[in-house]
Amino acid sequence: MKKETLSSDLDTFDLAILRLIQEDNTIPHRIIGEQVNLSAPSVQRRIKRMQKAGVIAAQTAVLEPSKVGLPLTILVEVELKAETGGQIDAIKADFLAAQEIQQCYYVTGEADFVLVILVGDMAEYEALTQRLFFGNANIRKFKTFVVMDRTKASGSLNI
Known part of the structure; x- marks a missing residue:
């Protein structure tokens, strides 16, 4: 799948979402939305956009x-x-x-x-x-x- 660049820089909502999911990518979109003052569908759209653009490179488990x-x-x-x-x-x-x-x-x-x-x-x-x-x-x-x-x-x- 071709990665496209974001049409604009990451905004404060995007950065807040990224801070949360890089610590725990299993947080439900509803909880992320509550913490960053967005709806769950808006969080989902932003995450999908950042995945498509390659900002979110992978979602993995960190093993000991x-x-x-x-x-x-x-x-x-x-x-x-x-x-x-x-x-x-x-x-x-x-x-x-x-x-x-x-x-x-x-x-x-x-x-x-x-x-x-x-x-x-x-x-x-x-x-x-x-x-x-x-x-x-x-x-x-x-x-x-x-x-x-x-x-x-x-x-x-x-x-």
Whole structure:
């Protein structure tokens, strides 16, 4: 489905709705309407419009990694040997295909990519490094940071 841009900027009602649903997207439209002073049908229309425009990218459940067998969070900086368009696209495709990689950022600076990886244990991480990093001739080096405590992991935007 083609995403269209909003014809105008988000108004205060839209922002209020977004604040509420990013904290809990199961709130009934009636309750949202009561909190933002709109009718439930108006809330529904606004949400549909923001979904169609791509403002609301997805509606998902946030899982606690340790409760589903993924207690180990690892951050990885990856440095490439060469950065041509085709090589970047190939690396991105490899990273997108790896289910262990929760987030992938193509960045500026010494590293070319920063990855957030969730695995069950170090053996799983070692297997991933063999598959993705050691097996790729374009990866110069990678640096691993093992997370000791998930102090804050929020998907909410400050809007």
